[in-house]
Amino acid sequence: MTWVSRKASPADGAPASGDRPRTGGAPVLPPTPGMERFVERLRLRSVLPLDACAALLSLRGRTLEVGRGHQLATPGHEIDRATLVVDGLLGRFDQMADGSRQITALHIRGDMADLHSVPMPLPAWGIEALAPSTVLLVSHADLRSVSAAHPAIALAFWRDTVADSSILSKWAANLGRTDAATRLAHLLCEMGTRAQVAGIGRREAFALPMTQAQLADALGLTTVHVNRTMATLKQSCGLSIAAGHVRVTDWLALAEIASFDDTYLLLEPAEPQLVA
Amino acid sequence: MTWVSRKASPADGAPASGDRPRTGGAPVLPPTPGMERFVERLRLRSVLPLDACAALLSLRGRTLEVGRGHQLATPGHEIDRATLVVDGLLGRFDQMADGSRQITALHIRGDMADLHSVPMPLPAWGIEALAPSTVLLVSHADLRSVSAAHPAIALAFWRDTVADSSILSKWAANLGRTDAATRLAHLLCEMGTRAQVAGIGRREAFALPMTQAQLADALGLTTVHVNRTMATLKQSCGLSIAAGHVRVTDWLALAEIASFDDTYLLLEPAEPQLVA
DNA sequence: CGTGGTTTTGATTGTTGTCAAATGGAGTGG
DNA sequence: CCACTCCATTTGACAACAATCAAAACCACG
Numbered sequence: 001m002t003w004v005s006r007k008a009s010p011a012d013g014a015p016a017s018g019d020r021p022r023t024g025g026a027p028v029l030p031p032t033p034g035m036e037r038f039v040e041r042l043r044l045r046s047v048l049p050l051d052a053c054a055a056l057l058s059l060r061g062r063t064l065e066v067g068r069g070h071q072l073a074t075p076g077h078e079i080d081r082a083t084l085v086v087d088g089l090l091g092r093f094d095q096m097a098d099g100s101r102q103i104t105a106l107h108i109r110g111d112m113a114d115l116h117s118v119p120m121p122l123p124a125w126g127i128e129a130l131a132p133s134t135v136l137l138v139s140h141a142d143l144r145s146v147s148a149a150h151p152a153i154a155l156a157f158w159r160d161t162v163a164d165s166s167i168l169s170k171w172a173a174n175l176g177r178t179d180a181a182t183r184l185a186h187l188l189c190e191m192g193t194r195a196q197v198a199g200i201g202r203r204e205a206f207a208l209p210m211t212q213a214q215l216a217d218a219l220g221l222t223t224v225h226v227n228r229t230m231a232t233l234k235q236s237c238g239l240s241i242a243a244g245h246v247r248v249t250d251w252l253a254l255a256e257i258a259s260f261d262d263t264y265l266l267l268e269p270a271e272p273q274l275v276a
Numbered sequence: 277m278t279w280v281s282r283k284a285s286p287a288d289g290a291p292a293s294g295d296r297p298r299t300g301g302a303p304v305l306p307p308t309p310g311m312e313r314f315v316e317r318l319r320l321r322s323v324l325p326l327d328a329c330a331a332l333l334s335l336r337g338r339t340l341e342v343g344r345g346h347q348l349a350t351p352g353h354e355i356d357r358a359t360l361v362v363d364g365l366l367g368r369f370d371q372m373a374d375g376s377r378q379i380t381a382l383h384i385r386g387d388m389a390d391l392h393s394v395p396m397p398l399p400a401w402g403i404e405a406l407a408p409s410t411v412l413l414v415s416h417a418d419l420r421s422v423s424a425a426h427p428a429i430a431l432a433f434w435r436d437t438v439a440d441s442s443i444l445s446k447w448a449a450n451l452g453r454t455d456a457a458t459r460l461a462h463l464l465c466e467m468g469t470r471a472q473v474a475g476i477g478r479r480e481a482f483a484l485p486m487t488q489a490q491l492a493d494a495l496g497l498t499t500v501h502v503n504r505t506m507a508t509l510k511q512s513c514g515l516s517i518a519a520g521h522v523r524v525t526d527w528l529a530l531a532e533i534a535s536f537d538d539t540y541l542l543l544e545p546a547e548p549q550l551v552a
Numbered sequence: 553c554g555t556g557g558t559t560t561t562g563a564t565t566g567t568t569g570t571c572a573a574a575t576g577g578a579g580t581g582g
Numbered sequence: 583c584c585a586c587t588c589c590a591t592t593t594g595a596c597a598a599c600a601a602t603c604a605a606a607a608c609c610a611c612g
Binding site for chain 2 (some may be wrong): 023024076092094096097100101102104116118119120121122124125142147151154155157158159161162163164165169170172173175176177178219221259263264266268274
C-alpha cells in the first residue's frame with residue numbers, strides 16, 4: 001500500500017493537520033491544490049457568493065496518494081475528516097455479514113466522498129479506493145466552520161448530500177427492478193455523464209478504472225455474470241472496456257437499454273437561495 | 277380520496293387536536309399539532325437548543341388526511357412544501373420506464389418524508405400514502421428560514437438527511453446482495469425498531485399497514501414471492517401479519533435471518549456540535 | 553349476497569448464481 | 583529474454599432462486 005503522504009500547503013515546513021483556514025478576505029494563502037475541483041462541483045448545483053468560494057478555497061487539507069484497495073473509512077470507526085477525490089476513483093460500500101459487499105456509490109474527481117460524515121462522524125459505511133487515487137483529506141472541524149460562517153455553503157453541502165441520495169435512490173431502484181444488462185448499461189451511462197460534467201472525458205469515452213469484480217459488487221451481480229452481460233453490450237452498443245477506459249460507439253443504444261434519464265443527477269443549479 | 281384539508285393557523289375557533297403548551301418565553305402561538313413529533317425525531321439525533329425547538333414548534337402547516345394511494349409528490353414536478361407524517365405510512369418511490377416501481381423509503385410518524393426537497397425542490401422521486409395517513413404540509417420557505425436563523429437546526433436537518441441516506445444505503449445493499457427471506461426479515465426488523473423508537477409500538481408487535489404488493493415494491497420482488505417468503509418466516513419466527521399489524525414471536529430468530537444490526541439507523545445523537 | 557381487492561396455491565419458465573477450469577496479460581526475478 | 587506468478591477475464595455445465603402465468607380462496611365492504 002502506497003502512502004505518499006505530504007502536506008498540501010505550499011510554504012510550510014510543519015506537519016500535522018494543524019492550521020486553520022483564514023476565512024475572511026485577508027491576504028489569502030494560495031488555494032489548496034485540488035480544492036478548486038470541489039468548489040466547481042458545488043457550483044454545479046448551487047450559487048455560491050465569492051467570499052464563500054474564497055473560504056472554501058482557503059481550506060487546508062492533507063494530500064494522499066493511495067493504491068487500489070486502500071480503505072479511507074471503515075464501517076463503525078469514527079473519523080474526523082472528509083475525503084475529496086482529486087483524481088482516481090473511490091467507492092462507498094456496505095459490508096454484508098457473509099463477507100460479500102455492495103458498492104453503493106462511486107466517486108470521481110471533484111466529489112467529496114463522505115460529506116455525510118461531517119454531520120455524522122460515525123459512518124455505517126466504508127470508503128475504499130477502487131483504483132490508485134489522489135485524495136485530499138479535509139477536517140470536519142474546518143468544514144463545519146465554513147458551513148457555519150457561510151449559510152450558502154451550509155445549503156450547498158446539504159444540497160450535495162441530497163444529490164448523492166438521489167443517485168443512490170436510482171441505484172436502489174435499478175438493483176430492485178431491472179435486469180443485469182439494464183443495470184450495467186445504466187451504470188455506464190451515469191458514469192459517462194458524470195465524467196463529462198466533471199470535465200474529464202466524454203460520455204462515449206471516459207475512464208472507469210474498475211475491475212469486473214468491483215463492477216459486480218456495484219451491480220449486485222457475480223463477476224461471471226458481469227462478464228457475460230458485458231459481452232452482450234459489446235455487441236449491441238459497440239461497447240469496449242480496456243485498461244479501465246470505456247468506449248461506446250452507439251451511446252443512444254446504450255441509453256435506450258438503460259432507460260437512462262439524467263434528471264436524477266440533479267445537474268441543474270437549484271434556484272431557491274437563502275432567505276434574508 | 278378524502279381531503280379533509282384545513283388551515284392549522286392559531287386563532288381559528290377550530291376544533292380538533294388543537295392546543296399545546298407554550299414552549300418559549302415570548303408570546304408564542306400554540307404549536308402546530310403534529311409538529312412536536314418532528315421535533316422529537318430531530319432530537320433523537322441532534323441536540324437542539326430551546327429556542328430552536330420553539331422556532332420549529334411555531335412553524336405553521338396545513339394538515340391533510342389522505343387515503344391509500346394518494347400522491348403527495350410526483351417525480352419531475354416542483355414542490356414548495358415538505359410532508360411531515362403525523363400518522364400513517366408514506367413511501368418514497370422511483371418509477372421505472374415499464375411502469376413498475378421501487379419503493380426506496382418508508383416513513384412513519386415523526387418522519388419528514390421529503391426533507392430532501394427543501395434544498396432540492398424538483399424531486400426525481402415521488403411520495404405516496406401507502407395507507408390512510410395524516411400529514412402536515414410545511415412550506416420550504418419556512419423550513420429554510422428556521423434553518424438559516426438557527427444553525428443548530430440546519431445541522432439537524434442535514435444530519436437527518438444523512439440518516440435517511442444511511443438507511444437507503446442499507447436498503448440498496450440488501451437489494452443487491454441478499455435473498456428474499458433476508459430482505460423481508462430485515463425490513464420487518466427495521467420497521468419494528470423504528471416504530472419502537474418512535475414510540476408507536478414494540479419491535480415484536482407494531483403497525484405496518486402495507487399490502488403484500490407494496491411490500492413487493494419495497495423489496496424488489498413479486499407479490500407471489502413475498503407471499504411465499506412470508507409463509508416461510510411464519511414458520512421459522514412465528515411471524516404473523518394481519519390487518520396491517522405485525523407480530524413476531526421469536527424476534528431474535530428474525531434478526532438472525534436478517535443479519536440485523538441497527539447501527540445504520542444512526543439512533544445515537546451525534547456529538548459534534550456547531551463551532552462557535 | 554355480490555363485488556373488488558388482497559392473499560394463497562400450483563405449475564412452469566428463465567435469469568442469475570455456483571462451481572470449475574482455461575485463457576490472457578502485466579510485472580518480477582532469475 | 584524467459585519462465586513464473588498473480589490477478590483479471592473468459593468460457594462451460596449445472597443448480598437455484600425468483601418471475602411468470604393462471605386460478606382459486608379469502609375478506610372487507612356496500
